[in-house]
Every structure is written in structure tokens, then in C-alpha cells.
Amino acid sequence: MVEPIRLAIVGCGGMGRRRLAGIAELKRAGEHAVDLVAVCDLNERNAEDLADEAKVLLGARPAVFTDLAAMTRQTDALEAAGCTTDSGSHHRVAADLLALGLHTLCEKPLALTIRGCDRIMAAAERSGKILSVAENYRRDPINRLARALIADGAIGAPQFVMETAVRGRDSVIITPWRRQKLTGTITLDAGVHNADILQYYLGDAVSAFGQTRLYEPTRVVRETAGPGGFYAGWAANLPPTVEATGEDAIFGLITFAAGALGQWVEHHAGHGLPFRHRMLFGTRGSLAVPEDRTGQPIRLTLDDGFDAADERVLDYAPSYRLDRVATALFGEERPWTYDFDFPTTDRKLIALEYAELADCIRTGAAPEVDGATGKRAVALVYALFESHVANRPVTIAEVESGAVDAYQHEIDAHLGLIPKPAGADA
Ligand SMILES: NC(=O)c1ccc[n+]([C@@H]2O[C@H](COP(=O)([O-])OP(=O)(O)OC[C@H]3O[C@@H](n4cnc5c(N)ncnc54)[C@H](O)[C@@H]3O)[C@@H](O)[C@H]2O)c1
Known part of the structure; x- marks a missing residue:
């Protein structure tokens, strides 16, 4: 039997909690790929609380630390760490983890700036350890299917993608740091997922023309329990309003190397009817792709009269096949839909990231989302x-x-x- 990877979670806020749920989900699926042996946070209370939660979910309480070097020194045979600190600290924390000799799964965005990304990638290069970036949206089976449909030519040659989300009014989304330019504004923090998906579907972008806005400089704290309610414990301590300095809307026209064009709107200050869609048009037809992590079906519409959002779509994606662990987690090898609540879907996708990390460490394979x-x-x-x-x-x-x-x-x-x-x- 292959020994599980001895792992730490560094950053025990909302995403740290979600990552713990992912580790528990992997174990429940019979994949004992990682052992959570340590948790670390500058805020000791957050680390202690996560350790308590781990005892309940995993049956063993990880050791608690507030310092990375001490954690690495004092934890027997620690091999890897997940970096789930706020995005403005990744360039230090992920780089330090790699320098301490730990394989590192870093939350998206890899860093707050390009220089920050370069710093982490250089640390990975020097250490020879694995750097994997936690981009969970692309692991959604529905996004795997969308990519296979495009690659298998279902819509012909892709010409145009429309990626649009308009919603959010003047609310704070989850945490105040997601409202500041210097700590990782929402259009980067959330938008990086869409930037990854667009290039996952269509290949690398080569150029872009953009406009950005800060529409709502005073943000009101409303729904701050966050996705799945994971942030509820911190919500009571938030101020009633937050002065935002980071742009809350970006509008772009993108050219992809393979020739397609993209129109991307990420508008987190939209009032009125919340609006979101992702449409791809090719030389033979179109794909309407549902919101990530909802499990809703893809609608494929072709010039020859085919128009469906059901199992028949699979006929146009012969290459679509989930890997072994994803098949176990989502119940079949070629799902065209699934029906789980958000926390369940979320932890399954995170479980896949740990399964891949463990596999890369054991086999030397490169992670799907590497530093580059x-x-x-x-x-x-x-x-x-x-x-x-x-x-x-x-x-x-x-x-x-x-x-x-x-x-x-x-x-x-x-x-x-x-x-x-x-x-x-x-
Ligand atoms: N993939 C997704 O769907 C998704 C969703 C939410 C958040 N995230 C990402 O996860 C990361 C964390 O976000 P969050 O919402 O959990 O933030 P958060 O503010 O809730 O938690 C961050 C935690 O990191 C700790 N921390 C900060 N600096 C540290 C350091 N140097 N060493 C140790 N601990 C430190 C803080 O004390 C806090 O407990 C961000 O990069 C965010 O973009 C990803």
C-alpha cells in the first residue's frame, strides 16, 4: 500500500475549512491519499478551531502552529502543504513553504501580481518541489465535458466566447480584503477562475483590450457567511461598511492564439437582475455552459437541427472521461449532470486537487495547473x-x-x- 502524503494546511480561514472538508471527502471515498498532520495560522485561534474540526471530520487532531519554520522542524516527515492564506501573502508563504522543502498546493490566484507569481515559481525551481495551483473550477465534470466537446469538434472551429457575470450590487463579498487593490480585489480574486476557464477551453490568450471600473466604493456587509456558510464564524466581527479601493468591474476583449475571440465581463457591482452566462460559438453550433459547480447540463445547439441539454450531448464528446478518483466521487465516468448541494460539490472538487497532488508526489508527474x-x-x-x-x-x-x-x-x-x-x- 502507498503511504499517504503527510500534509499541512497553512491558512485556517474560510478556504482552510473548505480544504479540510475536501480531505475528509477524499477519505470517505476510500482514497487515503493524504494525512493532515499539521495546521498553521498567524491567528492561533483559527488554527486551533481548524484542528478541532479536523478531529471531528478525520478522527485525528493535527498539531497546531503559528510559524512555518517551526511547523516544518517539529512535524515528523512533513512532505506537503496547502497554502490557503489570503492572496496578498501567497508570494511569501508559498515561496517559504517551497524553500522549506515542502510540495505546495497554492490557492488561486497564484499571487497578487506577476512579480509575486515569479517569486513563487523561482522558489519552486530552486527547491525542486511540486508547485500546484488550486484551480477547482476546471475540475468540475461539466467543465471537463465542455472542454471535451470543444476539443472533439462538436461546435466546429471555435469563433467566439461570451463570458459574462453582472451581479453583486454594493455588497461585500465574503471578506473585506477582497475589496482592496493592495490585498486582492474581487475582480482578480474571482476573475482568475474565469481567466483560467477561458484558457482551459480555448488555449492561451495572446492579447486583450480592457476597461476597468470601481463603481461602488462604499461596500455594505450583508451576506458574509460566504459560499456554503464556511465564513459564518467570522461574520459577526466585520464592520458594517468597507471602503473599497479595488476595481469591481472589468470589461475585456480577448484574442486567443488559436484564433477565437472572447468578450469577458466580470461586473461585481451589478444592480437589478443578477445575470450570468457563458456561451461559445463555433463554425457549426454553440454551447451554453451552466454556472460552475451547479451540475446543470450543457446545452449543445447545432446547425443541423440538434438542440439538447441532456445525455445526448455526450455523443459529441467521445474523448470525455473522468479519471478514476473523479469517477468515484461523481458516481460515473461520463456524467452530463449531477445533483449535489454546494458544500458537497465544493469538497469533491477540492478532494480531486489533493488526490492529484499525492499522485504527483508519488509518481513525479507534473500537476495539471502548474505555476506557469x-x-x-x-x-x-x-x-x-x-x-x-x-x-x-x-x-x-x-x-x-x-x-x-x-x-x-x-x-x-x-x-x-x-x-x-x-x-x-x-
Ligand atoms: N478556489 C476557490 O473556490 C476559493 C474560494 C475562496 C477562497 N479561495 C482562496 O483561498 C485563499 C484564502 O481565502 P480565504 O477566504 O480563506 O481567506 P480568509 O481571510 O478567510 O483566511 C485567510 C487565513 O490566512 C491566515 N494567514 C494570513 N497570513 C498568514 C501567514 N503568513 N501564515 C499563516 N496564516 C496566515 C489568516 O490569519 C486567515 O486565517 C485566497 O487566496 C482565496 O483567493 C479560493
Whole structure:
């Protein structure tokens, strides 16, 4: 029997709790791939609470730490860590975990800026350890099916994707740090998922033209228990309003290397009727893809008269097949729909990330979302911000290389990522 990976969760807030549920889900499915042996948080209360929850869910209480180095030193044979600290600390925490010799599964966005991503990737390179980025949306079976439909030519050659979400009014989404430019504004924090999905479906983007806005600078605390209620414990301590400094809406036109165009609207200050859709048009037909993690079916509409949102869609995706663990978790190898509540779906997708991490560590395989892929999603989001500042379309290469970084400069300076000029300390 292969020994489970000895793992730590670093960052015991809302996502830390969701990741614990994912580990428990994996174990319930009969896949004992990881053992949670340590939890770490600067806020000791959060770490203690997560350890208590782990005792209930997993039957064993992980050791509690507030310091990464002490955790690595004092935990027997620790091999890996999940970095679920707030996004503005990933460039330090994930880089430190890698430098301490731990394989690292870092939450999205890989970092708050391109320089931050580079810092983590360099740490991975130096340590030789695995860096995997937790992009859970693409692991949704419905997104696996959408990609297979596109790759198998169901709609012909892709011409155009419309990715739109307009909702949110003036509410705080989950935590105040998701409202500040310097700590990871919502259009990056949520938008990076969409940037990953767009490139997962259609391949790399090459350029983008964008406009950004901050529509609602005063945000009101309303529904702060967060997705699945995981943040309820912290909600009572939030102030009634939050002054936002980060843009809450991005509007972009994207060109993909393979030729398709994309129109992307991520508007987190939309009033009135909440609106969301993802439509792909090709030379033979279209796909309407449901909201991520809902399990709703894909609608395939073809010029030859085929129009369905049911099992028949599978005939157009012969390559679609979930892997062994996903099949166990979702109950079949080729699901076209599923019916779980949000927390259940959420923990199944997170379980898959740990199953893959364990497999990569044991076999030496590369993770599906490596540092470069995680950075590319961050770059597509920032292409819209940088384009707005430069008032011209920008290439993804310019953003990825740091040649265009005017928007991010203030964040980089805040994070200490701008190198001092030679002799500055003299
Ligand atoms: N994939 C998804 O669907 C999804 C959903 C929500 C959050 N996330 C990501 O997960 C990460 C965490 O988000 P969250 O909502 O849990 O945030 P949060 O604010 O609820 O929790 C962050 C935790 O990290 C701790 N922390 C901060 N700096 C630390 C450090 N240096 N060392 C140890 N602990 C530290 C904080 O004390 C806090 O407990 C973010 O990057 C976010 O984007 C992903």
C-alpha cells in the first residue's frame, strides 16, 4: 500500500475549512491519499478551531502552529502543504513553504501580481518541489465535458466566447480584503477562475483590450457567511461598511492564439437582475455552459437541427472521461449532470486537487495547473487592468514578462517586490 502524503494546511480561514472538508471527502471515498498532520495560522485561534474540526471530520487532531519554520522542524516527515492564506501573502508563504522543502498546493490566484507569481515559481525551481495551483473550477465534470466537446469538434472551429457575470450590487463579498487593490480585489480574486476557464477551453490568450471600473466604493456587509456558510464564524466581527479601493468591474476583449475571440465581463457591482452566462460559438453550433459547480447540463445547439441539454450531448464528446478518483466521487465516468448541494460539490472538487497532488508526489508527474498555468490566468486578468492604464490593447507576453506593469506597480511596491536600485542602501 502507498503511504499517504503527510500534509499541512497553512491558512485556517474560510478556504482552510473548505480544504479540510475536501480531505475528509477524499477519505470517505476510500482514497487515503493524504494525512493532515499539521495546521498553521498567524491567528492561533483559527488554527486551533481548524484542528478541532479536523478531529471531528478525520478522527485525528493535527498539531497546531503559528510559524512555518517551526511547523516544518517539529512535524515528523512533513512532505506537503496547502497554502490557503489570503492572496496578498501567497508570494511569501508559498515561496517559504517551497524553500522549506515542502510540495505546495497554492490557492488561486497564484499571487497578487506577476512579480509575486515569479517569486513563487523561482522558489519552486530552486527547491525542486511540486508547485500546484488550486484551480477547482476546471475540475468540475461539466467543465471537463465542455472542454471535451470543444476539443472533439462538436461546435466546429471555435469563433467566439461570451463570458459574462453582472451581479453583486454594493455588497461585500465574503471578506473585506477582497475589496482592496493592495490585498486582492474581487475582480482578480474571482476573475482568475474565469481567466483560467477561458484558457482551459480555448488555449492561451495572446492579447486583450480592457476597461476597468470601481463603481461602488462604499461596500455594505450583508451576506458574509460566504459560499456554503464556511465564513459564518467570522461574520459577526466585520464592520458594517468597507471602503473599497479595488476595481469591481472589468470589461475585456480577448484574442486567443488559436484564433477565437472572447468578450469577458466580470461586473461585481451589478444592480437589478443578477445575470450570468457563458456561451461559445463555433463554425457549426454553440454551447451554453451552466454556472460552475451547479451540475446543470450543457446545452449543445447545432446547425443541423440538434438542440439538447441532456445525455445526448455526450455523443459529441467521445474523448470525455473522468479519471478514476473523479469517477468515484461523481458516481460515473461520463456524467452530463449531477445533483449535489454546494458544500458537497465544493469538497469533491477540492478532494480531486489533493488526490492529484499525492499522485504527483508519488509518481513525479507534473500537476495539471502548474505555476506557469496559474501565472497565465493572473496575466489574463491583469491584461485588462494594464490595457486600461495604457489605453491600448496589450499582449499577454508583455504582461507576463513584466514589460507592462503600471497598474501592478503600486501593489508590487506595497508587497516589497520592487527591487531596490543598486546602491540605494549605501
Ligand atoms: N478556489 C476557490 O473556490 C476559493 C474560494 C475562496 C477562497 N479561495 C482562496 O483561498 C485563499 C484564502 O481565502 P480565504 O477566504 O480563506 O481567506 P480568509 O481571510 O478567510 O483566511 C485567510 C487565513 O490566512 C491566515 N494567514 C494570513 N497570513 C498568514 C501567514 N503568513 N501564515 C499563516 N496564516 C496566515 C489568516 O490569519 C486567515 O486565517 C485566497 O487566496 C482565496 O483567493 C479560493
